[in-house]
Amino acid sequence: EDKVVQSPLSLVVHEGDTVTLNCSYEVTNFRSLLWYKQEKKAPTFLFMLTSSGIEKKSGRLSSILDKKELFSILNITATQTGDSAVYLCAVEAWSNYQLIWGAGTKLIIKP
Amino acid sequence: EPEVTQTPSHQVTQMGQEVILRCVPISNHLYFYWYRQILGQKVEFLVSFYNNEISEKSEIFDDQFSVERPDGSNFTLKIRSTKLEDSAMYFCASRGTVNQPQHFGDGTRLSIL
Numbered sequence: 001e002d003k004v005v006q007s008p009l010s011l012v013v014h015e016g017d018t019v020t021l022n023c024s025y026e027v028t029n030f031r032s033l034l035w036y037k038q039e040k041k042a043p044t045f046l047f048m049l050t051s052s053g054i055e056k057k058s059g060r061l062s063s064i065l066d067k068k069e070l071f072s073i074l075n076i077t078a079t080q081t082g083d084s085a086v087y088l089c090a091v092e093a094w095s096n097y098q099l100i101w102g103a104g105t106k107l108i109i110k111p
Numbered sequence: 112e113p114e115v116t117q118t119p120s121h122q123v124t125q126m127g128q129e130v131i132l133r134c135v136p137i138s139n140h141l142y143f144y145w146y147r148q149i150l151g152q153k154v155e156f157l158v159s160f161y162n163n164e165i166s167e168k169s170e171i172f173d174d175q176f177s178v179e180r181p182d183g184s185n186f187t188l189k190i191r192s193t194k195l196e197d198s199a200m201y202f203c204a205s206r207g208t209v210n211q212p213q214h215f216g217d218g219t220r221l222s223i224l
Binding site: 034036041042043044045048088090096097098099100101102103104 | 115142144146152153154155156159166167169202209211212213214215216217218
């Protein structure tokens with residue numbers, strides 16, 4: 001059965017810290033891995049990763065995929081209170097284009 | 112920036128009633144999706160829709176559920192004979208091509224009493 005596992009499930013850090021969120025997967029016919037940020041409502045898109053070893057960056061956020069070891073990490077540097085959210089990892093398969101979701105990492109940034 | 116919009120934001124319905132959840136995908140997007148998230152649980156795929164027909168559906172999406180694109184802008188999810196366990200947040204998503212990420216609406220919180 002396809003699955004996506006995120007760790008840690010929750011994380012509390014202080015403003016200014018750097019955090020690393022993990023996502024491992026076992027998905028047949030892997031196509032892409034996506035990171036979303038969910039605050040109160042809609043998951044908002046962060047990154048879409050399809051190739052191994054190529055880092056994607058957006059401001060203080062970056063992400064990389066390892067297709068050999070079947071995982072991805074999401075890094076956030078110089079964290080701010082506005083980074084507090086649930087970060088969701090989802091994997092898409094070639095076979096059906098469905099998104100298979102992890103349980104999310106709840107990140108809390110303390111001032 | 113274009114957004115996926117969903118209405119209503121919160122729907123309260125008596126068990127056994129029918130509900131219709133509405134979504135307006137991003138204009139010129141071609142692929143549409145419904146997901147649900149039961150409180151405290153993972154997001155779950157329900158159905159995908161392309162070219163006016165269902166392309167994939169999960170085990171959750173049984174005969175109780177149906178989707179429709181009645182006009183060029185709306186994409187609806189109908190749930191018949193609602194049950195208590197249908198209570199969840201329902202998200203609509205759309206994308207332009209399969210090479211683009213899905214963009215999500217704010218969701219409809221469905222509460223079945």
